[in-house]
Amino acid sequence: MFFHCLFGGRRQRGCGQPAAQAGAQPLSECCGCRRVRVCRINGDRNACGRMASLGVLPGAVLEPLCHGRRRQCMVKVNGGTLSIDELTAASIFVEPA
Amino acid sequence: MNDKSFHIALAGNPNAGKTTLFNHLTGSRQHVGNYPGVTVEKKEGLCTHREQRLRVVDLPGTYSLTAYSVEELVARDYLVNERPEVVVNIVDAVNLERNLYLTCQFLELGVPLVIALNMVDAAEKRGISINTAELSRLLGVPVLPIVARSGRGVPELLDTVLAVSQEKDHPPTLLRYGSDIDLALRDLVPLLEEGRLLTALYPARWIALKMLENDEQIISQVMRADATLGRQLISRSESLTQHLRNTLDAYPEAVIADHRYGFIKSILRQGVVARTFDEDRLYASDRIDKVVTHRLLGPLIMAAILFALYSFTFNWSSFFVELLAGLFEAFGGAMQTLLPDGPLKSMLIAGVIDGAGGVLGFVPIIMFMFFGIAVLEDSGYLARVAFMMDRIFHFFGLHGSSVMPFIISGGIAGGCAVPGVFAARTLRSPKERMATLLTVPFMNCGAKLPVLTLIIGAFFAEHQAGYMVLATLFTWLTALLAAKFLRLTVLKGESTPFVMELPPYRFPTVRGLLTHTWERTWQYMKKAATVILGISILLWAMMTYPGLPADKAGEFAALRQQAAQNVKDIDQLEAEAKLRHSAAGRIGIALEPVSRWAGFDWRTNIALVGGFAAKEVILSTLGTAYSLGETDPNDAAPLKERLKTDPRWTPAAALAFLVFVMFYAPCFVTAVAIAKESGSWKWAAFSIGFNTLVAFTLAVLIFQAGLLFR
Numbered sequence: 001m002f003f004h005c006l007f008g009g010r011r012q013r014g015c016g017q018p019a020a021q022a023g024a025q026p027l028s029e030c031c032g033c034r035r036v037r038v039c040r041i042n043g044d045r046n047a048c049g050r051m052a053s054l055g056v057l058p059g060a061v062l063e064p065l066c067h068g069r070r071r072q073c074m075v076k077v078n079g080g081t082l083s084i085d086e087l088t089a090a091s092i093f094v095e096p097a
Numbered sequence: 098m099n100d101k102s103f104h105i106a107l108a109g110n111p112n113a114g115k116t117t118l119f120n121h122l123t124g125s126r127q128h129v130g131n132y133p134g135v136t137v138e139k140k141e142g143l144c145t146h147r148e149q150r151l152r153v154v155d156l157p158g159t160y161s162l163t164a165y166s167v168e169e170l171v172a173r174d175y176l177v178n179e180r181p182e183v184v185v186n187i188v189d190a191v192n193l194e195r196n197l198y199l200t201c202q203f204l205e206l207g208v209p210l211v212i213a214l215n216m217v218d219a220a221e222k223r224g225i226s227i228n229t230a231e232l233s234r235l236l237g238v239p240v241l242p243i244v245a246r247s248g249r250g251v252p253e254l255l256d257t258v259l260a261v262s263q264e265k266d267h268p269p270t271l272l273r274y275g276s277d278i279d280l281a282l283r284d285l286v287p288l289l290e291e292g293r294l295l296t297a298l299y300p301a302r303w304i305a306l307k308m309l310e311n312d313e314q315i316i317s318q319v320m321r322a323d324a325t326l327g328r329q330l331i332s333r334s335e336s337l338t339q340h341l342r343n344t345l346d347a348y349p350e351a352v353i354a355d356h357r358y359g360f361i362k363s364i365l366r367q368g369v370v371a372r373t374f375d376e377d378r379l380y381a382s383d384r385i386d387k388v389v390t391h392r393l394l395g396p397l398i399m400a401a402i403l404f405a406l407y408s409f410t411f412n413w414s415s416f417f418v419e420l421l422a423g424l425f426e427a428f429g430g431a432m433q434t435l436l437p438d439g440p441l442k443s444m445l446i447a448g449v450i451d452g453a454g455g456v457l458g459f460v461p462i463i464m465f466m467f468f469g470i471a472v473l474e475d476s477g478y479l480a481r482v483a484f485m486m487d488r489i490f491h492f493f494g495l496h497g498s499s500v501m502p503f504i505i506s507g508g509i510a511g512g513c514a515v516p517g518v519f520a521a522r523t524l525r526s527p528k529e530r531m532a533t534l535l536t537v538p539f540m541n542c543g544a545k546l547p548v549l550t551l552i553i554g555a556f557f558a559e560h561q562a563g564y565m566v567l568a569t570l571f572t573w574l575t576a577l578l579a580a581k582f583l584r585l586t587v588l589k590g591e592s593t594p595f596v597m598e599l600p601p602y603r604f605p606t607v608r609g610l611l612t613h614t615w616e617r618t619w620q621y622m623k624k625a626a627t628v629i630l631g632i633s634i635l636l637w638a639m640m641t642y643p644g645l646p647a648d649k650a651g652e653f654a655a656l657r658q659q660a661a662q663n664v665k666d667i668d669q670l671e672a673e674a675k676l677r678h679s680a681a682g683r684i685g686i687a688l689e690p691v692s693r694w695a696g697f698d699w700r701t702n703i704a705l706v707g708g709f710a711a712k713e714v715i716l717s718t719l720g721t722a723y724s725l726g727e728t729d730p731n732d733a734a735p736l737k738e739r740l741k742t743d744p745r746w747t748p749a750a751a752l753a754f755l756v757f758v759m760f761y762a763p764c765f766v767t768a769v770a771i772a773k774e775s776g777s778w779k780w781a782a783f784s785i786g787f788n789t790l791v792a793f794t795l796a797v798l799i800f801q802a803g804l805l806f807r
Binding site: 040041043045046047048049050051052053054055056057058059060065066072074076077078079080081082083084085086087088091 | 160161163165191192193194195198311346348354355358383386387390483484487488491592594595601
């Protein structure tokens with residue numbers, strides 16, 4: 001799934017890379033979407049590693065549970081529900097799955 | 098009975114049911130909460146199975162074995178250093194994919210493993226059926242379905258644990274991570290093996306993996322053991338990182354996690370999991386979340402739940418409170434009749450019944466409040482409160498993980514600051530952690546609850562539940578403002594991210610609710626019967642001795658003889674003079690020039706000083722102080738009535754007192770906990786000084802405003 005997201009479209013930027021990818025939006029802007037696929041995660045290496053261990057890594061499909069656009073997010077991933085704060089949600093870039 | 102006891106460790110994701118299984122096995126009553134992070138430290142207990150003694154250790158919940166959090170470090174260090182004979186990995190059957198991620202790491206570490214597939218009943222209800230035999234075959238370790246809450250499958254689990262403990266060899270499982278990482282591992286592993294670098298503790302391949310995952314603890318261990326070889330290993334690890342960044346634009350840990358999840362998916366798709374319902378279906382838990390965490394509805398529901406909790410507490414407990422008050426009154430009356438006048442009678446009535454009895458009289462309120470909190474906690478709602486409060490906490494410079502310490506400390510009145518201080522361990526940022534440590538004592542712990550209910554009951558009786566909600570909101574606001582102040586001044590620094598797994602909603606069990614209610618109420622009663630009773634008697638003695646000198650007493654006796662018609666007034670003066678002359682009275686009087694700005698007289702000061710030992714003492718000391726100030730100390734009206742009829746206790750003075758009690762110095766035990774957790778007495782002293790200053794400022798403002806509007 002990782003490679004699908006990486007090579008499925010244009011070249012992606014990953015953890016620690018500031019440039020945004022065309023078409024990908026921060027998760028914090030996608031709370032109303034049904035299902036989204038993670039394209040990249042910005043942030044420090046530890047934060048990216050922690051997110052990866054929770055199943056939030058490039059290629060993973062997330063199901064936002066919150067209504068409309070809000071800064072913090074609640075998503076379903078790998079059968080569990082994660083609450084993600086505003087700071088982190090803004091650093092996870094996703095596209096419709 | 099076999100004398101040798103086997104050592105087993107319970108490990109798994111947060112909220113997978115480790116503590117529930119631990120309680121079931123050991124018969125203990127460790128606290129179980131339906132939110133992550135209940136177990137921060139390991140807990141130990143004993144059980145016997147087929148005449149074999151088992152030493153069971155409950156480890157904190159973790160998602161991985163990489164050092165991302167304190168819990169992960171505690172769990173990993175324990176497994177490596179203590180070497181349990183069997184590790185029981187508790188896996189939530191409803192959330193198999195996420196839980197097996199940790200299992201993969203246990204397999205790679207090569208620990209003797211048994212998987213306890215917990216909550217299979219909940220999985221069945223969700224239409225998930227798991228082929229445990231196939232899962233066991235594919236993972237290469239035994240998998241046993243259990244329901245920890247009811248004990249279903251636990252005897253079979255223990256049979257398997259005993260069987261696995263007899264096995265000698267547990268080779269680590271080798272997962273493939275793609276050509277780049279596998280190549281790096283092939284370079285690193287021989288270097289580690291040849292240099293015997295930590296290989297006595299961990300498998301070489303596991304150390305290499307952790308180095309590639311940039312595990313700071315393992316890297317520093319390696320550097321300490323052999324800096325030259327360590328630099329060589331780090332250099333190879335960095336070249337891989339650079340290569341992956343250039344080609345895949347990812348760090349090695351993301352690629353490693355992806356392969357682990359890929360491995361899990363491949364296993365689950367080989368006939369392990371069958372679903373009756375559509376995989377995409379929203380379960381009841383998700384549907385409830387859509388409503389209760391709604392941006393607008395969520396806070397309204399939260400306020401309504403809080404109000405309902407307080408209404409339930411006050412309405413349903415009032416009958417029992419009155420019953421208990423009647424019992425204490427009758428007991429006091431019996432003592433009055435049966436005992437001869439003297440110090441023993443005074444001590445029993447003024448010290449024991451008015452002091453500790455006054456605190457015990459609140460047991461029904463405490464019990465009902467704890468029951469309500471247990472319902473919210475066990476159902477999973479408190480975790481949603483944390484989610485909703487997270488954004489607000491960030492604004493005030495705290496972390497989402499600070500919400501739980503706040504709630505545990507009495508965010509919903511009735512907690513305790515000591516476990517709240519310990520719960521702040523889950524915070525990684527030292528500054529956010531320190532800000533949390535210093536502000537959790539502001540919360541309304543169970544010890545402050547009687548003071549709140551007494552003052553609200555005496556002066557604002559018509560809207561008790563409403564005032565309790567206001568007091569709770571005011572507490573939060575003050576704590577958050579104090580946190581913001583600290584984060585802008587002495588604890589400046591960046592905010593760190595907050596990600597938490599939300600447990601599914603569950604119906605609390607009657608047994609669980611009653612256990613939680615009883616264990617907390619029992620702790621309160623034990624404290625009242627031991628520490629508070631002791632302090633009440635000590636304070637009674639301090640307020641009674643040294644007695645008046647003979648010449649002073651003689652003067653009063655002469656006065657009594659001269660003015661028989663005013664004997665009642667003279668007795669009153671004498672009692673007050675005695676109290677003023679006592680050690681406690683002198684402390685109270687010394688503080689009065691300052692405290693009178695907030696409306697506190699010297700008797701109130703005695704109670705507040707005593708409250709530093711334990712907040713419950715405030716009420717008992719106030720009871721004793723007012724009892725000893727009465728004409729007849731053994732025929733005293735209830736404290737509530739005495740305060741209501743005392744002209745010095747105006748509503749403004751009562752409110753100022755209430756606010757001071759809510760926010761002033763944490764009790765001694767909490768101060769010790771803060772010193773222990775922060776590693777310095779300086780922070781404990783800061784907490785005492787800072788909180789008292791905040792509390793006194795607020796109390797002065799309220800009292801002085803009350804004087805203006807009188």
